[in-house]
Amino acid sequence: MSDLRLVTRFADAMAERLEANAHKSGWERMSVTALLVRAEQELGELRRAVERGEGFGRIRGEAADVGNFLGMLVAVYGEHEPPQNNMQMPSDHRSEAWWALQAGVGEGGLAGLTDAPDAPRGTPEGLIP
Numbered sequence: 001m002s003d004l005r006l007v008t009r010f011a012d013a014m015a016e017r018l019e020a021n022a023h024k025s026g027w028e029r030m031s032v033t034a035l036l037v038r039a040e041q042e043l044g045e046l047r048r049a050v051e052r053g054e055g056f057g058r059i060r061g062e063a064a065d066v067g068n069f070l071g072m073l074v075a076v077y078g079e080h081e082p083p084q085n086n087m088q089m090p091s092d093h094r095s096e097a098w099w100a101l102q103a104g105v106g107e108g109g110l111a112g113l114t115d116a117p118d119a120p121r122g123t124p125e126g127l128i129p
Contacts, residue, residue: 013064014071027072035076039069 001009027035046062 010064010067013060014067017061017064017068027069028076030072030076032073032077032080035069035073039066039073042066042069 030038042062042065046059046066049058049062
């Protein structure tokens with residue numbers, strides 16, 4: 001498979017996932033940190049699906065979710081000055097749940113992950129081992 005075909009197929013998968021989740025909105029107001037946390041959560045879902053040997057459709061969808069959150073991160077990052085890194089990755093590589101709490105993800109899911117003045121900003125160093 002050519003490199004271009006690989007990219008085209010992955011872009012198709014990403015577009016399908018975006019369409020399927022069109023009812024979820026607000027990523028444009030999320031902080032870079034929050035988007036990075038969501039990408040890491042999606043990567044965890046992908047990792048678990050691979051470890052369980054789930055089917056191609058599930059793996060494709062989870063990989064597309066990771067790609068979409070990274071695309072969203074790039075879009076948001078490009079609209080702002082480089083954020084200050086005020087959220088350091090702990091040396092013990094805390095769980096996804098810890099990072100979600102740090103970014104303001106709670107029971108309400110993505111609600112509240114905005115660029116409000118008190119929202120955490122920055123990109124944690126070493127988030128992906």
